[in-house]
Amino acid sequence: MRNNIAIKRIFIHDSNDILMLSFDDVLEAENIIRDKLHRTPIFHSETFSDMFNADVYFKMETFQKTGSFKTRGALVKFASLTHEEKKNGVITASAGNHAQGVAYAGHYYNVDAKIVMPEATTPAKINAVEYYGGHAILHGKSYDEAHDYAVKLGKKEKRTFIEAYNDERVIAGQSTIGKEIMDDLNPDIIVVPIGGGGLISGVAFAAKNMDNNVKIIGVESEKANSMDLSIRENRIVPYTSNDTIADGMAVKYPGDITFSYVKKYVDNIVTVSDENIAYALFKILEREKVLVEPSGATGLAALMENKIDVKNKKVVIVLSGGNINFLLLSNIIYKSLEREDKLIRIQFKLPDHPGIMVKIVNAISSVGANIYHAEVDNLKKDTEIGYQNLLFTINIVDKERINDLLNSINKLGYKYSIID
Secondary structure, X not given: OOOOOOOOOEEOOOOOOXXXXXXXXXXXXXHHHOOOOOOOOEEEOHHHHHHHOOEEEEEEHHHOHHHEOHHHHHHHHHHOXXXXXXXXXXXXXXXXXXXXXXXXXXXXXXXXXXXEEOOOOOHHHHHHHHHOOOEEEEOOOOHHHHHHHHHHHHHHHOOEEOOOOOOHHHHHHHHHHHHHHHHHOOOOEEEEEOOOOHHHHHHHHHHHHHOOOOEEEEEEEOOXXXXXXXXXXXXXXXXXXXXXOOHHHOOOOOOHHHHHHHHHHOOEEEEEOHHHHHHHHHHHHHHHOOOOOHHHHHHHHHHHOOOOOOOOOEEEEEEOEOOOOHHHHHHHHHHHHHHOOOEEEEEEEEEOOOOHHHXXXXXXXXXXXXXXXXXXXXXXXXXXXXXXXXXXXXXXXXXXXXXXHHHHHHOOOOOEEEEO
């Protein structure tokens, strides 16, 4: 097909920016991961196609081994290590998907892999690294502190440091996603999350070399937008905040290599709110029955915010990973149901008499609503003696049923308030 297109060396905005990948590197990476990883499917979504008047597809990196795209780049990087480097082992720093990718690649190639993770890393992530054969080391209060320690320890033990994104071999591994998309679909637009930039660099390089007309759109959280800011200023700058639920893209600085690839190959970068990232995650779970992590949901969030013109276009959104903290997931589901007016919280202050709660429960169930959570607290300072404080969190079918619910409660004659 278009696989014959190859660029051996590419020069971009000035002579100091040199991109070293060729399309032969994409094909080599494809051969390296073949039979080692899944060739993830592309799913068509009727729901979101109808919603956005477009032809919407998802590239399902959530189904990849270790649950994210990161394993592609790790395997390709490990394949390039010398015998001596493999013998001495590798080291990296990560609190998420890169950690698992390196652990998996180390197990596959029988290379000792140490992963330095911040001390506050969740047990689930630590267990995942160790499950894949990596050695988790907890150090530092932040990723930066973990990274600095990993670099020092690596030099001391003569281990090779495995970059998460700012590495040509890693980018070559991620480029296989772009090639698979173009082989399978040849879309008008590919929407890709951006953290450090390794994923979008690889996807854009492969896709643009196969069809220069395809548009590559990157998406960042507006709270962790270092690549967007860097492109705007034409120099590498940090994000202005790190308070985002999309921890997979909370990278303070993009890499100098990925920055160059993005400048050359990416058509536009947009940012989205954390609120819409969470809601997009919820809608993918609800409508497609697929669990993605917040970073992976940013592409759909961009469509929801009308940041990308997709009308009558064939669009592929890369769902980059599915590793999420379940406590965060429960909170996202709860908040999204509230957003759709499918959860309502009603507080009562009632005389402490037998049978009152039963009356309220019956009133709620009579309209087909369901009690999600109930709380009795008689110790609040503003609760009078002889009264009880009741808080019901109620799941209803849709917004139209709220009036039915309130009418049923009003018939009881008890005072209540709706809690935001």
